Amino acid sequence: MQRTTITLDDALAAELDAHMAATGATSRSETIRDLVRRGLSTVAGGPAEAGCFGVISCTIDQSVRNLAARVPQSRLDRHDQTVAALSVPLDHSTSLDVVVMRGRVADVTSYAEALFLERGVMHGTVGLIPVAEDTTRHVHNDGPPREHTHLKVRSSF
Template sequence: MQRITITIDDDLAAELDAHMTASGASGRSEAIRDLVRRGLATVRTEPGDERCYGVVSCAVDQSVRQLAARIPQGRLDRHDQTIAALSVPLDHTTSIDVAVMRGRMSDVTAYAEALFLERGVMHGSLGLIPVAEGTTKHVHEHGHSHEHTHYKVQSSL
């Protein structure tokens, strides 16, 4: 780990301390690391082949023709990437939809951007969680072994 010294004015330090308290960070360094990670994630311009989990959320006007059928179909078309989906009714025509996806960052981002362009989809948001993919071999009681994939969350993209 590297030590970096920064100088900030009193007002910004007070805001940092308030963020630290609200977020539960144990100190200014932890709070600053968290803010830097988040900031760097937002400046990334081109999603690549890195693996990630993505949390896609949006408000959906269910009264828009066929939208209530197209959104689930879009997830079915990506059944190998879709981990979970939730739709919560807000009023008689609007719901909040949340989908947890996994795969290449470019694929997850493309899905989210296409969804957000649909007429009747509002307030779209995509949160990306970078992961490293690794294969592990497990041995069971009777000597049978098999490999499967594990994902380990990374601190930055």
């Protein structure tokens, strides 16, 4: 393990301590490691060809011309990657949309980035869950063993 020394101003140190209290972390080092790990996974996103599930969330101003039609159409255009979608009305013109997609990191992140650039889309975030396919031969229920694929959630990309 590498030792790194950092200096934080008082306000940032207080925010870090408040985050520790809220999450139940036992030390600043543990908290900073967790925040760095999450920050790097968001920035790096993983290798472009790696498999993942992406959870994309954003708010959508439904009053922006054609946006209410374009966003669902963009999911239909990617029907082979879209696993689920949920739209929750927040007020008279804004909805919170959550989409779960499956595919390569490059495909999921490019869809999310294009969505976030649309006028009327705000507060966009994407979370990536690394997965790998595992082909095995075994029995489900009755019958002979057969080869098929299972997804395995990985700890990192």
